[in-house]
Amino acid sequence: MGNKARIALAALAGAAAVTAGAVAFAGASSAASPSPAPLVQTAQDTCVTDGAGYCTVSHGLGVTPGVILLSPITPDAADGFMLSTVQGSYTATTFRVRAMAYADTPKVLSRIWFGYAAYATTGASTSTPTPPVTSTPRTTATPTRTPTPSTTLPPTSSFPTPTPSGGGS
Template identity: 60%
Template sequence: MGNRARIAFAALAGASAVTAGAVVFAGASAAVGPAPAPIVQAAQATCVTDGNGFCTVTHGLGKVPEAVVVSPNTPSAFNAFTLNTVLGSYTATTFQVRAMFTQTTPKTFGQIWFTYAAYGAAATTPTTTPKTTTPPPETTTPVTTTTPPPTTTTSPRTDPPTDTTTPAGGGG
């Protein structure tokens, strides 16, 4: 096999490997996550910290977030700070962050820029379970019937009475 044939063969084999890898990767990269998907609001924000490095951020999630992820944007090397959310500060409209230069030195009365993502539980539609009504169990009540005594009816006589008595003094 000549040099050109080897190069062509190597190129073909490489292209096949890349194509096969892309197919495998494409099949494996399908998005998988919780169902139903959580609601998320991501935004860039800015605020001025107070004397302890805190500031309150307004969000539009519409409910108390389950988690908030923050990332500081530091436009210059001399403005580096760490940023954390404040435990217990989440409400349906706000959360708090705290900016720190070091573990013990807050970034006080300074403007900070950051991005955040607030995550809330998926809006669930209430499911209604059809109510099944079970009829009460049948109870058997013993039925007692009393049979009336047989009644005898006498019908008026329509034939002439027969006299079965013999007259007194007659005889024979």
């Protein structure tokens, strides 16, 4: 198998993993899903990092994402890397990522492959929600209960009361 075929196969496997993760995440959270449902986009992408390990990624979500999940894809012939989003970089069309070869070494001027899932935290709807209809609650008379008299006798003891014995020590 050629190098290009391996890269394509690795990219496809990575995209499948991100998509499966997004489906599992969405399925796991469906029991208490928000209304309207959040807008989600999953994709795979590639870019060449700059001299500090950054690159800008375009997305088609149409709104600023609240959460972006990333998954690096490392083809067989490529070196591994760590990948993170850049805080404050999310817009309605792009976000930035940074690739690190090691904890303190950026992966500079390198092609990287990754999968992502972008989630809009607010509903994708741009319509104004209709305020809830309020009504005055009906009041009904609640019957009052009169206490039932009870005759409870004081408790009696069936044990004999000890009497003090004389003679102390």
